Amino acid sequence: MSIWDKVIFELIFWFSMFVKNVFRRRVESLFSKLSVEGVEATVLVNPYNGFYFTGFDCAMVTILVRALEPVVIVPRLEYLRAKRETVYGEVIGVNSYEVELGPYERVFIGKTWDLVKNILNEYGVRGKIGVDRANLKVDEYNKLVKTLGEKLVDITKDVASLRSIKSEEELKAIKKAIEIAEEAMRKASNCLEKGVTEEEVAIEIDKIFRLNHADRSFNTIVAFGENAAYPHAKPGKRELKEGDLVIVDLGARIYGYCSDMTRTFIYGRASEKQSRIFNAVLEAQRAAIESIKSGEKAANVDRAAREVLKKHGLTAYFNHGLGHGVGLEIHEQPTLNPASKDTLLSGMVVTVEPGVYLESYGGVRIEDMVLVMEGSCEILTSFERVFF
Amino acid sequence: MSIWDKVIFELIFWFSMFVKNVFRRRVESLFSKLSVEGVEATVLVNPYNGFYFTGFDCAMVTILVRALEPVVIVPRLEYLRAKRETVYGEVIGVNSYEVELGPYERVFIGKTWDLVKNILNEYGVRGKIGVDRANLKVDEYNKLVKTLGEKLVDITKDVASLRSIKSEEELKAIKKAIEIAEEAMRKASNCLEKGVTEEEVAIEIDKIFRLNHADRSFNTIVAFGENAAYPHAKPGKRELKEGDLVIVDLGARIYGYCSDMTRTFIYGRASEKQSRIFNAVLEAQRAAIESIKSGEKAANVDRAAREVLKKHGLTAYFNHGLGHGVGLEIHEQPTLNPASKDTLLSGMVVTVEPGVYLESYGGVRIEDMVLVMEGSCEILTSFERVFF
Numbered sequence: 001m002s003i004w005d006k007v008i009f010e011l012i013f014w015f016s017m018f019v020k021n022v023f024r025r026r027v028e029s030l031f032s033k034l035s036v037e038g039v040e041a042t043v044l045v046n047p048y049n050g051f052y053f054t055g056f057d058c059a060m061v062t063i064l065v066r067a068l069e070p071v072v073i074v075p076r077l078e079y080l081r082a083k084r085e086t087v088y089g090e091v092i093g094v095n096s097y098e099v100e101l102g103p104y105e106r107v108f109i110g111k112t113w114d115l116v117k118n119i120l121n122e123y124g125v126r127g128k129i130g131v132d133r134a135n136l137k138v139d140e141y142n143k144l145v146k147t148l149g150e151k152l153v154d155i156t157k158d159v160a161s162l163r164s165i166k167s168e169e170e171l172k173a174i175k176k177a178i179e180i181a182e183e184a185m186r187k188a189s190n191c192l193e194k195g196v197t198e199e200e201v202a203i204e205i206d207k208i209f210r211l212n213h214a215d216r217s218f219n220t221i222v223a224f225g226e227n228a229a230y231p232h233a234k235p236g237k238r239e240l241k242e243g244d245l246v247i248v249d250l251g252a253r254i255y256g257y258c259s260d261m262t263r264t265f266i267y268g269r270a271s272e273k274q275s276r277i278f279n280a281v282l283e284a285q286r287a288a289i290e291s292i293k294s295g296e297k298a299a300n301v302d303r304a305a306r307e308v309l310k311k312h313g314l315t316a317y318f319n320h321g322l323g324h325g326v327g328l329e330i331h332e333q334p335t336l337n338p339a340s341k342d343t344l345l346s347g348m349v350v351t352v353e354p355g356v357y358l359e360s361y362g363g364v365r366i367e368d369m370v371l372v373m374e375g376s377c378e379i380l381t382s383f384e385r386v387f388f
Numbered sequence: 389m390s391i392w393d394k395v396i397f398e399l400i401f402w403f404s405m406f407v408k409n410v411f412r413r414r415v416e417s418l419f420s421k422l423s424v425e426g427v428e429a430t431v432l433v434n435p436y437n438g439f440y441f442t443g444f445d446c447a448m449v450t451i452l453v454r455a456l457e458p459v460v461i462v463p464r465l466e467y468l469r470a471k472r473e474t475v476y477g478e479v480i481g482v483n484s485y486e487v488e489l490g491p492y493e494r495v496f497i498g499k500t501w502d503l504v505k506n507i508l509n510e511y512g513v514r515g516k517i518g519v520d521r522a523n524l525k526v527d528e529y530n531k532l533v534k535t536l537g538e539k540l541v542d543i544t545k546d547v548a549s550l551r552s553i554k555s556e557e558e559l560k561a562i563k564k565a566i567e568i569a570e571e572a573m574r575k576a577s578n579c580l581e582k583g584v585t586e587e588e589v590a591i592e593i594d595k596i597f598r599l600n601h602a603d604r605s606f607n608t609i610v611a612f613g614e615n616a617a618y619p620h621a622k623p624g625k626r627e628l629k630e631g632d633l634v635i636v637d638l639g640a641r642i643y644g645y646c647s648d649m650t651r652t653f654i655y656g657r658a659s660e661k662q663s664r665i666f667n668a669v670l671e672a673q674r675a676a677i678e679s680i681k682s683g684e685k686a687a688n689v690d691r692a693a694r695e696v697l698k699k700h701g702l703t704a705y706f707n708h709g710l711g712h713g714v715g716l717e718i719h720e721q722p723t724l725n726p727a728s729k730d731t732l733l734s735g736m737v738v739t740v741e742p743g744v745y746l747e748s749y750g751g752v753r754i755e756d757m758v759l760v761m762e763g764s765c766e767i768l769t770s771f772e773r774v775f776f
Contacts, residue, residue: 203595320464
């Protein structure tokens, strides 16, 4: 081994140690912050929870035992990919029926929950076992209870809270996802020519994502004219016409992390009514963003937007909540709506997306991503908001 | 009203009556075939089940009461779209918190399960209530039980069985989805030039889908060389090189229905080893398809493929099941694997997709969609299989 090979080897080794450390600290952090006492291990079924602790995002079940490396249990057909992509943790495949195995495979033949039980026994786990229960189907949960007994406790909220506060590394990934989303939004806005269809604009958005090694973080929305009255419109054959309102809602996913943003364009000259609605939504968004700071109640931020719309007589046409947390999942903690019990905290990344929708007419929505900080917030999305 | 207006009006009226009838007959069919006696109503939470009975695919909860029109319960923000797109059934929105409503909205303020209870009471339902329980998260199911009491019975399998037998109308939609998938596969095969990346091929596939008013029915797989060893590979930056095996697995969704097909190409001249693996997989697929007919056990069809691979010493490298039903969902009843208890029946549409995967080397998978018939089957996908 030459001196340079040795240096490169050392660099790779230390880099991978650093990355592993990021994940190891997350596991430690979870156990130190659990709201229930005496939890010795966790069984996580949400793949995004799995990714958060192991770096692999198709994990079927992730077992965390205090102070040990995670165990990632995947269906047999994902075994090789999991082995390559898991950053922190060891991988075991599972196959429910008897079958001949390849020489490189570490696969358990039997039921997943039996494998989970074996691993927990092997690790000497006797205490409570935390489960992200909100993600489990009722039949699966019943099987899990049957296999592991009554030691299960729900830790869905603990994991969600931990994930809601973004670290520096996570913010870097989110900012990259935003950069790609903004490139796609630029492309979309440049496509708005008479006769173009919603689908054609969506094609260009897909393309920008792929060329940046990203994918959609949700189904892209491109809605022209009266279609903009549907908050979850699907891109269709509708052609762009003079005077149309245009809603584009898109997000990229890269390194596992999502972005989410919406702009409303006008093709041609805005009518007085269109301008009035647009300005009301923009004013509502600004009021909401101004109210965001660590310690603020999410419901109050929602109310700030709703009060502006009320002043304009438009509250009845704002038919959804103000926003949501974004990270590994496109919708995660916290929730910003009138019924939310969440409190905003430093390091949370949330959307602020008031909208007004009129049947057979169209709609306006403006959505930005915001980082909650002490005393204020930082708007992460920088794409211009006004086209009127 | 002129005579022509009247004729057109009549035509539209009768056409919509015909379409409604398709859905009405499905509801009748479900109640007549239920495996439990005394079920008076059903509460369906799987959106695909909702679509099957109402024509709308974002239904949050679909209530069916024997001999009545369905009730589709959607989140408030989907109300307008649901009202426009629901073919059979009436739509009610639901919003968990107090809010001012628009003049055109029919929205219940409160909890979804309370609304469900009110509707069932209003319709005088006193008997058992069928639920597609397998789709319910444990916490939601517990709330449902708390609200509706102990009258719930699981009808997941009844609905899945009904949906597994495709009608003429459904087959037309599936054939259209296949036509689009084959156009995309043609485009993908024409893209395979030296230096092209997996992502670039995926872009062209996305584009063909969108231009045909379709979307992906699952995440497209384009895998070059050693990446083809991962059955669920994601398209990445990998460039195409001489001698690469290439797996392309794609499907379109149109009118709600999915297609699903895989081809394995070779870029350049196939090595002796590549040809051997390819021919074994093709032979396995042919044997399996030849064994498909109404009344055949799905496990036997899987075995037909596995026996061919065994002859070639390759069973250990076939790391998944042989296939699955396709329809509104990309994976639905029946399941074709060694542990399956399903029996193939006329009108089922299934995939047949044996594969062989070698670590750090690559893989071969060939997947077609097949319609089960009396005494034989029809291969619905016609794209050529051999590129060696």
